[in-house]
Amino acid sequence: MSTESPFTVPHDDPFGPHNLPYGVFRTAADPRPRIGVRYGYRVLDAGAAARATGAPPDLAELLAAPVLNPLLAAGRPAWTRVRTALTAWLTGEAHREAVGPLLVPLAEAELLLPFEVADYVDFYASEHHAVNVGRIFRAGADPLTPNWKHLPIGYHGRAGTVVVSGSPVVRPCGQRRAAGEAAPSYGPSLRLDVEAELGFVVGGASERGSRVAMAEADDHVFGVCLLNDWSARDVQAWEYVPLGPFLGKSFATSVSPWVVPLEALAHARTAPPARDTPLLPYLDDSAAQPPCGLDIAMELRLNGHTVSRPPFAAMYWTYAQMVAHLTVNGASLRPGDLFASGTVSGPAADSVGALIELTHGGERPVELPDGSSRAFLEDGDEVVITATAPGPGGVRIGLGEVAGRVEPAR
Missing domain, CATH: 3.90.850.10 (Fumarylacetoacetase-like, C-terminal domain)
Incomplete structure (x- = not known):
């Protein structure tokens, strides 16, 4: 079993902290669709991370949705706040104990359609x-x-x-x-x-x-x-x-x-x-x-x-x-x-x-x-x-x- 920290992502990884793309995933252990953010070869359970880090209620509510649409509807200021928070959770030392267990190996995640298509x-x-x-x-x-x-x-x-x-x-x-x-x-x-x-x-x-x-x-x-x-x-x-x-x-x-x-x-x-x-x-x-x-x-x-x-x-x-x-x-x-x-x-x-x-x-x-x-x-x-x-x-x-x-x- 690897003892490598889930936060260990090479500087040149295409899914490092400079990227942080959004998706929706579920796992065999937890079949609920939920918002995930890719970080290296792992997926952060974004809603669970918001709760674990004590994020503001409005931000946590956006990330708790089963699709990206509520976040999409929130507008650019909210998008910036969420991205700033995600970067802090994944790159700072303060939240590692809370966030580490919420980084799911990519191989264990079933990736779903990330948003409901309107038009x-x-x-x-x-x-x-x-x-x-x-x-x-x-x-x-x-x-x-x-x-x-x-x-x-x-x-x-x-x-x-x-x-x-x-x-x-x-x-x-x-x-x-x-x-x-x-x-x-x-x-x-x-x-x-x-x-x-x-x-x-x-x-x-x-x-x-x-x-x-x-x-x-x-x-x-x-x-x-x-x-x-x-x-x-x-x-x-x-x-x-x-x-x-x-x-x-x-x-x-x-x-x-x-x-x-x-x-x-x-x-x-x-x-x-x-x-x-x-x-x-x-x-x-x-x-x-x-x-x-x-x-x-x-x-x-x-x-x-x-x-x-x-x-x-x-x-x-x-x-x-x-x-x-x-x-x-x-x-x-x-x-x-x-x-x-x-x-x-x-x-x-x-x-x-x-x-x-x-x-x-x-x-x-x-x-x-x-x-x-x-x-x-x-x-x-x-x-x-x-x-x-x-x-x-x-x-x-x-x-x-x-x-x-x-x-x-x-």
């Missing part, structure tokens, strides 16, 4: 992805639609099918029309794909009829998670004109179990790519300080093999612009809202975030080191997306992983 919106913020897919879906036409560089395009998804990492993904069925066929057919998707994305978790609410300016985005965005927007490309291609994605997307969206607070990504802030189209004032971030681009390095693995490394820093639209556009018509934000970036893709062939790009629409299957190849996903395939970001003193911030295995259609 889900998916954007289309990568110019590289939009151009690549536009060339496939609209061959011979301009790959970018006329509005693409004027506003962050998005679609309203299905909150009820957002699932936590590790949940099986059942191959969807639907209508699809093969090339050269006059009529559609029905059956399991033959072109099942992944989309490596970043998800933004909304906390602070806004009033319906009001607008949230870019400068106010940080008061409403609690943190980020990894996201896989599974996509049935054949269903999507047949249905998306004229209204956009529907059944090709709504069957499953996987998210990582850890929500990294926005404060932990302070060293990852970077300017977005240079833009060549003037923006309307509510989206013009040319003078924004700090910038709202994020330098996050992602990795996409298929059956254990790395097939791509998408760079989030290449995203054309920022989360602040997404918030501003999402609310410019008076739509309200609610605690638990989730909005995704859209597929993260860079300029290089091995930096794209979806198989449809990696295989040029399925025409050039990717060769895997085990000798197999894939144009699109097969039953039994497992997809894992991981990511890290720069932190203080040269350390890396870990975002964990979002994983899913494809099951046959039912």
Whole structure:
């Protein structure tokens, strides 16, 4: 049995005191869902720690909830107080005796969906992805639609099918029309794909009829998670004109179990790519300080093999612009809202975030080191997306992983 202190976390651990992401977990010994904070290879029972350290009642009540939503609703000042308290509990000497027994080994924790999803919106913020897919879906036409560089395009998804990492993904069925066929057919998707994305978790609410300016985005965005927007490309291609994605997307969206607070990504802030189209004032971030681009390095693995490394820093639209556009018509934000970036893709062939790009629409299957190849996903395939970001003193911030295995259609 190891005698190492549960507080012993290497300085360069991606889940050290500079990170402290939030999740919800349970154990075999205590099946109650409860808020946890990852610290190295352990999970702090945050509600129990608040009670054991004599935290103020309002703070303790937020951490005693079975989901993150009450904390999300509490707003930025409360988020700062909680993070300060967690840092003190885990790094100071005063609370070690009380907090030590509440650090659960990660291997003993079952990680659950960390918050109840209120609404889900998916954007289309990568110019590289939009151009690549536009060339496939609209061959011979301009790959970018006329509005693409004027506003962050998005679609309203299905909150009820957002699932936590590790949940099986059942191959969807639907209508699809093969090339050269006059009529559609029905059956399991033959072109099942992944989309490596970043998800933004909304906390602070806004009033319906009001607008949230870019400068106010940080008061409403609690943190980020990894996201896989599974996509049935054949269903999507047949249905998306004229209204956009529907059944090709709504069957499953996987998210990582850890929500990294926005404060932990302070060293990852970077300017977005240079833009060549003037923006309307509510989206013009040319003078924004700090910038709202994020330098996050992602990795996409298929059956254990790395097939791509998408760079989030290449995203054309920022989360602040997404918030501003999402609310410019008076739509309200609610605690638990989730909005995704859209597929993260860079300029290089091995930096794209979806198989449809990696295989040029399925025409050039990717060769895997085990000798197999894939144009699109097969039953039994497992997809894992991981990511890290720069932190203080040269350390890396870990975002964990979002994983899913494809099951046959039912």
